[in-house]
Amino acid sequence: MTLPAHRGIQVWREDGAAPDRVAEEVPVALRYNGEPHVVMMCTPSDLEDFARGFSVTEGIVEDVAQIGAIQLRELSEDQGFEMDVAIPQSCAQRLAGRQRQLRGRTGCGLCGAQTLADVLRPARRVPAGVAVAAGAVRRALEALRRQQPLNAATGSTHAAAWATPDGLIVAVREDVGRHNALDKLIGHLLATNSDLARGFVVVTSRASYEMVAKSVAVGMPMLVAISAPTAYAVRLAEDAGLTLIGFARAHRHVVYACPGRVSSAPLGTPG
Known part of the structure; x- marks a missing residue:
């Protein structure tokens, strides 16, 4: 593939021009x-x-x-x-x-x-999965900020990441489209035979219908989004048994559906 994921531009400031980048689409x-x-x-x-x-x-x-x-x-x-x-x-x-x-x-x-x-096809039920400490959500959010090179360069892409139950990021995919980023992540995880019942997905977007639907389609038990969900997404998550978290921040998050997987147990030291 010869086309890069971004191209160079110039930013003009008082002290002159500086190079910058814009994401390709x-x-x-x-x-x-x-x-x-x-x-x-x-x-x-x-x-x-x-x-x-x-x-x-x-x-x-x-x-x-x-x-x-x-x-x-x-x-x-x-x-x-x-x-x-x-x-x-x-x-x-x-x-x-x-x-x-x-x-x-x-x-x-x-x-x-x-x-x-x-x-409106009926939602499948996701696996029971594993308990995830609230601290693991915060750990994954913090780690994801450092693993988005394309967004760091352009400021205009979304990311989808897969985290272990203790919040360690093991895979990240970026794209200008939020659902594209999630499809890229899912494609990678399926191709590498990852156990999608043991972990959770983090997305740098709102949790709209299709983000929940795609997570449910492959049996991901928990979806964490940095923005809000829609009411339809919440209903779909409840029907599928998926734990849906929105407004995820460093010190707080909101559990919109199926809170049973979120544990208050202290987070251990990552291995």
Whole structure:
């Protein structure tokens, strides 16, 4: 991939010009078995992870093992990227029946849905998971601030991170779109056979419907967001048994759904 995730600009101050950076945002066309499906606006990094995560969380495949080769092609003249994802014929036929050939904006939360039935499908139940000390949430938030190089350079990207029950960050993905960042993280975790029942996800955004839905789709038991959730997201979390935390800060957070996984036990020393 030749296109960087950011490009250089100049900032003018009283004492002259200084270099700075702005995040890239490019169209990424997803094709399944050669058939066009959707065009998303993404940061051009970790795109194979994005394809895996999107394919699972949008219900195109039931398991990441059903995804075969992913062919990534950069288009000419800064036109973005095209990815052809190989999936079983049965999945391709089901996808064709849904007639989901759409253009997804960066902030689009229902980019894959054509009907209300697609959006309002019953939530699956997430695993019981493990207890997470309140201090682990704070530890993960503090660690995540230091693990967002693209946002540090540009100030315009979201991050999604996976943390162990004691709050250690083990994976981070960034993107201009909050749900893209989460799909990238999920794609990476699934590809590396991570145990998604043992840990929690942290996102640097609000906890809207699609953030909860994607977490539930792969069995993540806890979602921590630095901003507020929507009422629909809270209802979905309650139906799925997902612990939903919002307004997560260094010294406080709000538990909106399923508080039983949040423990008041003291946090141990990280290993």
